[in-house]
Amino acid sequence: MLIRIRKNWEIPEREATPQDIFYSRRSILKNLGYSGALLTSSIIPHYGMKSGVANASYREGTKFYPVPRNSKYKIDRPITPEEIATKYNNYYEFGSHKKIWPLAQKLTVHPWQILINGLVEKEKLLDVDDLIRMMPLEERLYRHRCVERWSIAIPYSGFPLRNLLDYAAPLGSAKYLIMESFMNLDLALGQRQFWYPWPYLEGLAIDEAAHDLAFIATGYYGKPIPKQNGAPLRLAVPWKYGFKHIKAITKFTFSAERPISFWESIAGNEYGFWANVAGAVPHARWSQSTEEFLGPNGKEIRTTKLYNGYAEFVSGLYRGRESESLFK
Numbered sequence: 563m564l565i566r567i568r569k570n571w572e573i574p575e576r577e578a579t580p581q582d583i584f585y586s587r588r589s590i591l592k593n594l595g596y597s598g599a600l601l602t603s604s605i606i607p608h609y610g611m612k613s614g615v616a617n618a619s620y621r622e623g624t625k626f627y628p629v630p631r632n633s634k635y636k637i638d639r640p641i642t643p644e645e646i647a648t649k650y651n652n653y654y655e656f657g658s659h660k661k662i663w664p665l666a667q668k669l670t671v672h673p674w675q676i677l678i679n680g681l682v683e684k685e686k687l688l689d690v691d692d693l694i695r696m697m698p699l700e701e702r703l704y705r706h707r708c709v710e711r712w713s714i715a716i717p718y719s720g721f722p723l724r725n726l727l728d729y730a731a732p733l734g735s736a737k738y739l740i741m742e743s744f745m746n747l748d749l750a751l752g753q754r755q756f757w758y759p760w761p762y763l764e765g766l767a768i769d770e771a772a773h774d775l776a777f778i779a780t781g782y783y784g785k786p787i788p789k790q791n792g793a794p795l796r797l798a799v800p801w802k803y804g805f806k807h808i809k810a811i812t813k814f815t816f817s818a819e820r821p822i823s824f825w826e827s828i829a830g831n832e833y834g835f836w837a838n839v840a841g842a843v844p845h846a847r848w849s850q851s852t853e854e855f856l857g858p859n860g861k862e863i864r865t866t867k868l869y870n871g872y873a874e875f876v877s878g879l880y881r882g883r884e885s886e887s888l889f890k
């Protein structure tokens with residue numbers, strides 16, 4: 563087989579974190595207004611998928627694609643075959659293995675509502691297609707490096723996250739952008755694993771979110787992004803490890819406080835907030851010096867590049883932040 567399923571990198575939170583810390587982290591999240599895993603689907607707020615509305619077909623999203631490629635974003639390797647990028651995935655809502663793509667088809671992604679709230683001039687609730695219609699769509703070739711060491715190179719379609727920031731109009735006091743995925747215990751059986759701090763949550767510092775490379779992907783290989791890859795919209799921040807690339811975003815919250823992201827709350831010593839790629843900084847359980855690129859010629863071992871090859875563009879973001887753990 564082309565792809566070897568690697569040793570699982572997640573550990574149950576109850577093993578990773580003493581129970582008192584586990585529960586106090588959960589209460590911090592709740593105090594910040596995030597719904598937790600112990601909530602039942604009946605009391606989940608109505609953004610994300612609209613309950614009771616039939617799933618419109620995949621064709622629904624095709625009206626937007628393909629879009630022109632922006633040649634400014636170059637990659638140093640061939641594009642990963644679509645068959646690999648769409649059939650070898652991480653999406654814990656549907657299971658902790660790589661073959662979740664058939665299970666992810668259960669997700670209803672049209673219509674899909676997005677809430678923009680927190681430290682903004684005015685809270686907004688809108689449908690993803692209305693958001694896409696407002697945004698300047700383009701295609702970009704990006705490298706993607708998972709913390710597990712596998713990597714791919716993919717054509718995303720979508721829009722710069724900065725344009726969403728402009729639309730959201732955050733207040734000056736907003737220092738972080740928090741993104742939250744959907745919650746649905748009926749469709750995503752992985753969410754019944756109550757020891758995970760659902761919903762999946764990630765965050766960026768505001769200056770990272772405003773960076774030219776931070777992208778919201780709504781398309782993949784010139785078509786609407788498949789469900790298993792994060793439909794209807796996901797984050798792409800190619801200088802960071804893959805777990806920052808939150809899929810199926812339902813909520814953008816602007817905050818003065820740094821959030822504790824999903825994996826960070828499970829094992830903060832292994833998965834930090836910044837999570838920038840660096841071969842010289844090993845993961846707690848394995849080396850990051852090389853990666854396994856999944857390309858058209860099978861698996862190739864390549865040397866990991868600082869910031870996944872984007873150092874010249876992003877290293878300036880971290881001046882003044884050197885005292886923090888920037889590379890895990």
Ligand code: MTE
Nearest residue numbers: 651652653654708743762791804805807809
């Ligand atoms: N987003 C959600 N909601 N749930 C997840 O489990 N996994 C992350 C990220 N986004 C994840 C997620 C991880 S660990 C990786 S490496 C990438 O998605 C994988 O993206 P891909 O499957 O599209 O290649």
